[in-house]
Amino acid sequence: MDESKVIVQPLDKEWHGPHVSGMDMLRLDLFDPVISGNKWYKLKHNLQYAMQQGYKSILTFGGAFSNHLIATAAAAQLHHIPAVGIVRGDDGRELTATLKACREYGMQLHFVTREEYKHKDEEDWLARLAAKFDKPFIIPEGGANEQGRAGAAAIAALIPGSYTHICVSLGTGTTFIGLRNALPVHQQLLGFVPMKNGTYLKNEIWMAIEQDKDQNWELYDRWHFGGFGKWTDELISFMNGFYQVNHIPLDMVYTAKMMYGLKDLLSEGYFPAGANILCIHTGGLQGNVAIAAELVYKSGI
Numbered sequence: 001m002d003e004s005k006v007i008v009q010p011l012d013k014e015w016h017g018p019h020v021s022g023m024d025m026l027r028l029d030l031f032d033p034v035i036s037g038n039k040w041y042k043l044k045h046n047l048q049y050a051m052q053q054g055y056k057s058i059l060t061f062g063g064a065f066s067n068h069l070i071a072t073a074a075a076a077q078l079h080h081i082p083a084v085g086i087v088r089g090d091d092g093r094e095l096t097a098t099l100k101a102c103r104e105y106g107m108q109l110h111f112v113t114r115e116e117y118k119h120k121d122e123e124d125w126l127a128r129l130a131a132k133f134d135k136p137f138i139i140p141e142g143g144a145n146e147q148g149r150a151g152a153a154a155i156a157a158l159i160p161g162s163y164t165h166i167c168v169s170l171g172t173g174t175t176f177i178g179l180r181n182a183l184p185v186h187q188q189l190l191g192f193v194p195m196k197n198g199t200y201l202k203n204e205i206w207m208a209i210e211q212d213k214d215q216n217w218e219l220y221d222r223w224h225f226g227g228f229g230k231w232t233d234e235l236i237s238f239m240n241g242f243y244q245v246n247h248i249p250l251d252m253v254y255t256a257k258m259m260y261g262l263k264d265l266l267s268e269g270y271f272p273a274g275a276n277i278l279c280i281h282t283g284g285l286q287g288n289v290a291i292a293a294e295l296v297y298k299s300g301i
């Protein structure tokens, strides 16, 4: 994994307008096409921990398009650790491109119903599940644990103090929490939630924040485009326009929704004059390919 490939890329001035002093993107999507973005940081600490504690394998959770699952599969292969993926609500008969790739990376897939999957955070259920495999270290869905947060905090070390606002997309909120706990209090952290009524995450985040709990962070869930994993033609044309101007591909599940929201906030005059904004590209580009392949497949082309 080549972390030195991460760069800060300025966005086009015409795209962000003259009111703010600058808007840049931290390209965490660049160091690896599969183990991209925030997933690598969250996994790195989890894998290290599993090896140090003498676990024989790792086990984690996700849906059929999960960036976390595929990143785990690839990272585990890189570190020669056997990996098990518990897949939600899929019978495994027709694998998505994401799940096929997981298998190619050597991940053992184990399919459970949506009903069963709901138990994924219960100790008894997990103990019974773990007993079926070879002494696995269990990583929660999305890498949402202490190690995941510690890994995400390392992203903060890449962020210069000159930025006034840092923007990131949320799934489980693990990356957001890790960043918030590591960033200095003069930097405002804005979180963009790609699901409906996503501000339910506020409470969890508030509890996990270590200091100055009520300061310098905010969540927005206005730009969900119908819910998690959903999108509209408008979002797709926004992504294409963004690419034409800035030459940066966005993913339709997370980063496109964040940038669309930011565009709205810019036009609403949300930012103070002279704000210096950093948007974090958390990766996820494999999802575009997997989702597009699925669309083609379902439409029978």
Ligand SMILES: *Cc1c(COP(=O)(O)O)cnc(C)c1O
Pocket: 037, 038, 039, 067, 068, 142, 169, 170, 171, 172, 173, 174, 175, 176, 251, 254, 255, 282, 283, 284, 285
């Ligand atoms: C997983 C993911 C996120 C969300 O990360 P969390 O730590 O779960 O909040 C954001 N962006 C992309 C591209 C992702 O793949």
